[in-house]
Amino acid sequence: MSKIVKSQKTSRAFSKIFTYFYLLLLAVIIIYPLLITASSAFKAGNVTAFNLNFDAEWTLSNFSRLFTETLYGEWYWNTLVIALVTMVVQVTVITLAGYTYSRYRFVGRKKSLMFFLIIQMVPTTAALTAFYVMALLMGALDQSWFLMFLYIGGGIPMNTWLMKGYFDTVPIDLDESAKLDGAGHFRIFAQIVLPLVKPMIAVQSLWAFMTPFGEYMLAKFLLRTPENYTVAIGLQTFINNPQNQKVALFAAGAILIAIPITLLFFMLQKHFVAGLTSGGTKG
Amino acid sequence: MEYIEKENKRLKTATLLSIIPGLGQIYNKQLFKGIAFLVIFALFIIEMFNFGVEALIGLFTLGSTPGTDHSLFILIEGSLQLLILLLFILFYAINLSDARKVARLWAEGKKVNTSMKSVLLNMADRGFPYLFTIPAYIAMVFAIVFPVLVTIFIAFTNYDFYHIPPAKLIDWVGFENFSNIFFLSSYRDTFFAVFGWTVIWTLAATTLQIVIGIFTAVVLNQKFIKFKRVFGIIFLLPWAVPAFITIMSFSNMFNDSIGAINTQVIPLLDALIPFVELDSLPWKTDPFFTKIAIIMIQGWLGFPFIYVLVSGILQSIPEEQYEAARIDGAGVMQRFKHITMPAIFTIAAPIFITQYTGNFNNFSMIYLFNEGGPGSIGAGAGSTDILISWIYKLTTGTSPQYSIASAVTLFISLFVIIISLIIFKKTKAFEMED
Numbered sequence: 204m205s206k207i208v209k210s211q212k213t214s215r216a217f218s219k220i221f222t223y224f225y226l227l228l229l230a231v232i233i234i235y236p237l238l239i240t241a242s243s244a245f246k247a248g249n250v251t252a253f254n255l256n257f258d259a260e261w262t263l264s265n266f267s268r269l270f271t272e273t274l275y276g277e278w279y280w281n282t283l284v285i286a287l288v289t290m291v292v293q294v295t296v297i298t299l300a301g302y303t304y305s306r307y308r309f310v311g312r313k314k315s316l317m318f319f320l321i322i323q324m325v326p327t328t329a330a331l332t333a334f335y336v337m338a339l340l341m342g343a344l345d346q347s348w349f350l351m352f353l354y355i356g357g358g359i360p361m362n363t364w365l366m367k368g369y370f371d372t373v374p375i376d377l378d379e380s381a382k383l384d385g386a387g388h389f390r391i392f393a394q395i396v397l398p399l400v401k402p403m404i405a406v407q408s409l410w411a412f413m414t415p416f417g418e419y420m421l422a423k424f425l426l427r428t429p430e431n432y433t434v435a436i437g438l439q440t441f442i443n444n445p446q447n448q449k450v451a452l453f454a455a456g457a458i459l460i461a462i463p464i465t466l467l468f469f470m471l472q473k474h475f476v477a478g479l480t481s482g483g484t485k486g
Numbered sequence: 487m488e489y490i491e492k493e494n495k496r497l498k499t500a501t502l503l504s505i506i507p508g509l510g511q512i513y514n515k516q517l518f519k520g521i522a523f524l525v526i527f528a529l530f531i532i533e534m535f536n537f538g539v540e541a542l543i544g545l546f547t548l549g550s551t552p553g554t555d556h557s558l559f560i561l562i563e564g565s566l567q568l569l570i571l572l573l574f575i576l577f578y579a580i581n582l583s584d585a586r587k588v589a590r591l592w593a594e595g596k597k598v599n600t601s602m603k604s605v606l607l608n609m610a611d612r613g614f615p616y617l618f619t620i621p622a623y624i625a626m627v628f629a630i631v632f633p634v635l636v637t638i639f640i641a642f643t644n645y646d647f648y649h650i651p652p653a654k655l656i657d658w659v660g661f662e663n664f665s666n667i668f669f670l671s672s673y674r675d676t677f678f679a680v681f682g683w684t685v686i687w688t689l690a691a692t693t694l695q696i697v698i699g700i701f702t703a704v705v706l707n708q709k710f711i712k713f714k715r716v717f718g719i720i721f722l723l724p725w726a727v728p729a730f731i732t733i734m735s736f737s738n739m740f741n742d743s744i745g746a747i748n749t750q751v752i753p754l755l756d757a758l759i760p761f762v763e764l765d766s767l768p769w770k771t772d773p774f775f776t777k778i779a780i781i782m783i784q785g786w787l788g789f790p791f792i793y794v795l796v797s798g799i800l801q802s803i804p805e806e807q808y809e810a811a812r813i814d815g816a817g818v819m820q821r822f823k824h825i826t827m828p829a830i831f832t833i834a835a836p837i838f839i840t841q842y843t844g845n846f847n848n849f850s851m852i853y854l855f856n857e858g859g860p861g862s863i864g865a866g867a868g869s870t871d872i873l874i875s876w877i878y879k880l881t882t883g884t885s886p887q888y889s890i891a892s893a894v895t896l897f898i899s900l901f902v903i904i905i906s907l908i909i910f911k912k913t914k915a916f917e918m919e920d
Contacts, residue, residue, distance in 0.1 A: 239739070299618040320910075337632070353629050419854060
């Protein structure tokens with residue numbers, strides 16, 4: 204009897220040790236690359252590689268060099284404009300559409316929902332040649348509006364689907380009793396249902412906002428002059444040229460993006476799971 | 487008897503008249519609607535004569551005089567005209583059914599909206615769902631449907647660096663691009679090598695991130711753990727920090743000669759773990775090690791998403807279920823297999839699938855780490871290129887192969903759609919509620 208208890212105890216202790224060992228190891232693996240990148244932003248002199256080396260000379264000059272010697276300020280501004288426009292337009296469009304599909308039964312509803320489902324599987328970013336030809340025709344090569352347009356349109360099918368799923372979780376009795384009280388379409392939408400889906404709107408806004416900060420392929424493909432770059436392709440020019448590595452500048456620029464994005468992310472983080480599971484699993 | 491005859495006559499006349507859209511509506515005493523339909527019809531006719539017919543003919547010829555006819559413009563105009571034509575056909579069908587429906591209402595002696603005000607009010611009420619979804623459709627048509635249409639067309643042409651309009655014309659070549667991909671040895675070998683690696687990459691990287699994600703969530707879900715919130719925040723960082731930053735950092739870290747992995751991590755491992763002697767590894771110059779590196783990095787980048795998702799699911803499993811299983815004598819592994827895993831998979835399976843399709847087209851990871859390299863395997867592809875980055879290179883290289891790139895794009899799209907449909911059908915995740 205005592206033997207069993209004892210072996211249970213040792214196995215429990217063993218599993219505790221293993222648990223903490225795993226968690227700490229994973230934490231180190233996550234922090235190490237981020238830490239050596241971030242610390243390089245504060246190093247003086249010619250940094251060529253990120254590493255864990257703390258006896259360097261520390262400085263803040265990399266940040267000021269970023270704005271005086273490079274186009275970083277312009278890249279940041281471009282990205283911010285693209286991100287804000289993409290966010291506002293896309294979230295408006297998918298909220299309206301998601302609400303409609305959740306609440307109204309109209310001719311063609313089921314067919315168009317199928318259309319959304321299938322079209323969200325099309326890897327739209329792969330249609331590079333078509334984008335190139337369209338941009339060529341409209342004089343939209345090197346123009347950020349075309350990029351915004353592709354970001355907005357490309358995200359609509361999937362996100363409308365998620366939005367509809369979230370609207371479905373709001374009980375329809377609410378609308379019906381409001382309708383009995385004489386509320387019109389707009390009032391039911393704006394005053395009754397909309398306030399209840401705020402978490403999902405917040406999550407969708409964040410995703411739409413983050414896309415232009417992280418997207419590389421379309422931006423690189425469409426934007427041709429350095430003044431028009433977004434931060435993602437701009438920063439890459441610091442690091443992809445082996446002869447002219449500006450690793451410290453890259454790190455400084457990366458910090459200025461990562462901090463606000465990460466903070467936004469953590470503010471909205473608790474809504475993610477609700478948004479994902481409620482939207483992703485129901486028709 | 488007389489009534490039915492009268493009804494039939496009304497229906498017939500209204501339908502016949504609405505062969506010219508609007509006339510049927512005017513016959514139904516809906517003057518405002520009738521005029522609106524007539525105007526739309528007239529606009530379409532004018533558009534067809536001024537632009538449409540020529541555009542549609544152009545779609546067949548793609549231009550005849552090099553230097554003056556710009557084949558690409560002709561192709562795009564033709565595609566646009568095709569969309570307009572489809573819209574008009576839709577409008578025409580609505581027109582026919584509307585005339586019949588209202589005629590029947592008249593014959594049955596029911597109330598019909600004839601004044602402009604009541605027609606508009608009725609449209610505003612019943613048209614509300616359409617009004618709210620139109621912006622989504624406009625955006626999708628121009629950002630997705632139209633580009634897909636153009637891609638399909640280009641895949642059947644010879645648009646490449648030998649045929650750059652307006653100096654040269656583009657021509658239809660039928661299935662030549664597809665047969666080149668599958669049968670012409672130079673393209674075939676590259677295509678199958680790239681496709682094979684794309685599949686391996688997708689399966690390995692995605693499965694790795696799912697396994698780490700689930701494992702971490704289960705481990706961190708144990709009750710005794712202290713500093714749970716701290717660990718929780720740290721484990722979210724790879725998701726929160728924009729991926730392009732971390733991929734570029736990793737790209738620097740994995741540099742063969744100066745990168746931190748070879749100069750710091752491997753010496754540290756050698757010192758810490760007895761009996762292990764690792765040398766510097768050729769991460770960026772040997773395809774095998776580049777592949778290992780990008781799969782590991784994707785595991786690092788992708789597991790937090792799964793971890794967050796699974797943590798949420800774990801917390802929603804009622805404690806009594808585990809309690810009951812424990813009383814029945816189920817061990818840790820059994821409880822995990824019969825309670826935890828089913829709970830995770832019923833909720834998260836469709837999201838796991840989107841992770842697989844996402845990695846299938848994960849351009850950033852492949853291109854930003856080592857630009858698809860090292861080395862080349864022919865037809866413009868590097869040894870670690872996946873289909874999407876190969877398409878990118880075909881389109882942006884010094885000798886672009888637009889038509890081949892479009893054909894590969896079509897292949898990817900079909901492949902992803904078919905796989906997704908099969909799996910969605912199996913998991914029944916997207917069943918319609920009505």
